[in-house]
Amino acid sequence: MTFKGKTVFITGASRGIGRELAVAFAEAGANLFITYNRTAPEDTLARLSALDADVEAVQLDVADSTAAADAVRKCAERFGTVDVLINNAGVTKDGLLMRMKDEDWDAVMDTNLKGTFNMVKAAVKIMIKKRAGKIINIGSVIGSMGNAGQANYSASKAGLSGLTKSAARELAPRNIQVNLIAPGYISTDMTEALDDGTKNAILAMIPMKKLGTPRDVANAALFLASSASDYITGQEIHVNGGMYM
Numbered sequence: 001m002t003f004k005g006k007t008v009f010i011t012g013a014s015r016g017i018g019r020e021l022a023v024a025f026a027e028a029g030a031n032l033f034i035t036y037n038r039t040a041p042e043d044t045l046a047r048l049s050a051l052d053a054d055v056e057a058v059q060l061d062v063a064d065s066t067a068a069a070d071a072v073r074k075c076a077e078r079f080g081t082v083d084v085l086i087n088n089a090g091v092t093k094d095g096l097l098m099r100m101k102d103e104d105w106d107a108v109m110d111t112n113l114k115g116t117f118n119m120v121k122a123a124v125k126i127m128i129k130k131r132a133g134k135i136i137n138i139g140s141v142i143g144s145m146g147n148a149g150q151a152n153y154s155a156s157k158a159g160l161s162g163l164t165k166s167a168a169r170e171l172a173p174r175n176i177q178v179n180l181i182a183p184g185y186i187s188t189d190m191t192e193a194l195d196d197g198t199k200n201a202i203l204a205m206i207p208m209k210k211l212g213t214p215r216d217v218a219n220a221a222l223f224l225a226s227s228a229s230d231y232i233t234g235q236e237i238h239v240n241g242g243m244y245m
């Protein structure tokens with residue numbers, strides 16, 4: 001699969017799944033426009049530079065609609081367009097719902113759901129003009145299954161399913177495909193920090209008896225961003241070792 005000459009915009013690429021998405025698309029020859037929220041993505045940039053990728057990295061809080069539109073404009077100025085948008089930025093602020101603070105509900109909704117809406121709204125202006133584009137939203141198995149202590153996260157990711165399907169229907173006549181990848185438990189800084197008891201409880205729920213890797217998610221994204229998936233829109237691909245079917 002080659003993405004030579006294509007521009008891929010990835011939110012939240014400083015670490016974890018976002019970093020691997022950037023590396024996978026760089027290996028496939030894409031120009032990359034990546035965003036980070038707080039810390040400059042030194043590690044991602046070092047890996048991309050080793051691949052000779054053409055990269056621009058900007059700070060962006062996706063919850064800020066003006067900043068989201070500005071970032072898309074900057075990407076178009078730098079690379080001429082946006083071919084693929086991957087909405088990967090996401091946060092958790094877990095807690096039992098009885099005790100969940102309003103600000104923890106709002107923060108998760110603002111980044112995961114409204115942030116994706118902001119990005120899609122900004123990028124489709126470019127994609128509609130050229131009647132082509134691929135949008136990939138990163139959801140979660142928790143959006144389908146729910147999880148005690150993650151009412152805000154689960155609701156935000158379930159909301160992404162509705163957003164994905166509505167956007168897919170609206171944009172299908174313009175030749176823009178919108179799909180969602182729902183990862184299960186993926187080995188990242190977040191899951192590495194879990195204690196052994198929690199890790200074992202998670203493994204017990206996964207028929208394949210192992211966590212996924214960021215590359216497993218990136219491989220699904222490469223497919224959904226490529227012309228091999230041109231007739232696929234409004235779908236959810238679960239990358240979860242069989243945890244949810």
Ligand SMILES: NC(=O)c1ccc[n+]([C@@H]2O[C@H](COP(=O)([O-])OP(=O)(O)OC[C@H]3O[C@@H](n4cnc5c(N)ncnc54)[C@H](O)[C@@H]3O)[C@@H](O)[C@H]2O)c1
Pocket residue numbers: 011012013014015016017018035036037038060061062063087088089090091111115138139140141182183184185186187188189190191
């Ligand atoms: N790791 C998993 O097991 C797993 C499972 C299911 C879904 N996911 C989803 O995959 C995506 C990436 O997860 P990860 O594990 O790599 O997480 P991570 O915490 O390692 O990375 C999240 C990225 O999002 C960025 N971000 C956070 N808030 C932001 C904001 N307001 N604006 C812009 N960027 C922001 C962070 O800077 C970081 O780069 C998330 O959407 C997450 O919900 C992860």
